[in-house]
Amino acid sequence: MEAGVACKLNYPTWIESERFGRNSTGSLRFGRIAKQEHKARLVVSAHFPVLTSSNRFRSVSFEVSCSSSKNFSASTIETGSVHAPYDEALVLKNKSLEVEPYLNGHSIYLVGLMGSGKTTVGKILSNVLSYSFCDSDALIEQEVNGMSVAEIFKLHGERFFRKKETEVLQRLSSKKQLVVSTGGGAVVWDVNWDYMQKKGVVVWLDVPLEALAQRIAAVGTHSRPLLHYEHGDPYTKALKRLSYLLELRGKNYAKANARVSLEEIAGKLGYRDVSDLTPTEIAIEALQQIEGYLKEEGGMVIAGL
DSSP, X not given: OBOOOOEEEEEEEEEOHHHHHHHOOXXXXXXXXXXXXXXXXXXXXXEEOOOBSSOSEEEEEEEEEEEOTTOOOOEEEEXXXXXXXXXXXXXXXXXXXXXXXXXXXXXXXXXXXXXXXXXXXXXXXHHHHXXXXXXXXXXXXXXXXXXXXXXXXXXXXXXXXXXXXXXXHHHHXXXXXXXXXXXXXXXXXXXXXXXXXXSEEEEEEEOOHHHHHHHHHHHOSTTOGGGTTOOSSHHHHHHHHHHHHXXXXXXXXXXXXXXXXXXXXXHHHTOSSGGGOOHHHHHHXXXXXXXXXXXXXXXXXXXXX
């Protein structure tokens, strides 16, 4: 993912050459160019390439030129690289600025299995886009006298919950500039797609089942009513049910306008495990995928551009 940011730095400073060599935190090694009692003027010229999110640290190429107070001509001592911190927030902001003209104020609906991070990523997206954030499950709970989703399932059944979910999505579809975290089963009813895609972009957060099961097991399964049908330890229980749900809903998730695969992101960034990804990196990829979709002819029509 390119952030579209480039920077050049020319930083002249007076540094003792040997001290600079000893204290350098980068990979560059300086040869001895002056006697201990002399100081050399080091002009450091660094070129920062376009930022990408391939690592949390970047190798920055640069060369060091030297000129002294003895009227020596300036010369290049050595070239090398140092590691510069990767500013996730900057990359995220720049990508949001690129996407905004295409998004044109239309809402974003995040779909995916339970535990896929829809709320966490949704709040990051809403903040950087200056959108309002809505959690459809939380809105349903408010409507049913503050009952939790688990309690609603237990007392009223799943069909009652799904009807409430559709009512909430219908109301939200008339608004703009929202990031909506939907329930894991919102994709099952076709009418919900009509509301979400009316003037919105649907993004699927596709997380490997093993990673989802680990997340859910770590926080407990008590708030996940659909997991009550399984037996075993929390991880096994979660994995079994998630596998069943993905088989049931997989084709529905695939209807999303944009897909954010955590496995693909981890592969691009060189991470061994999707758990190494930060929510911000996932949000950046979501914006990238939204932009790609909206630039296509079909996406532009839906966005009203």
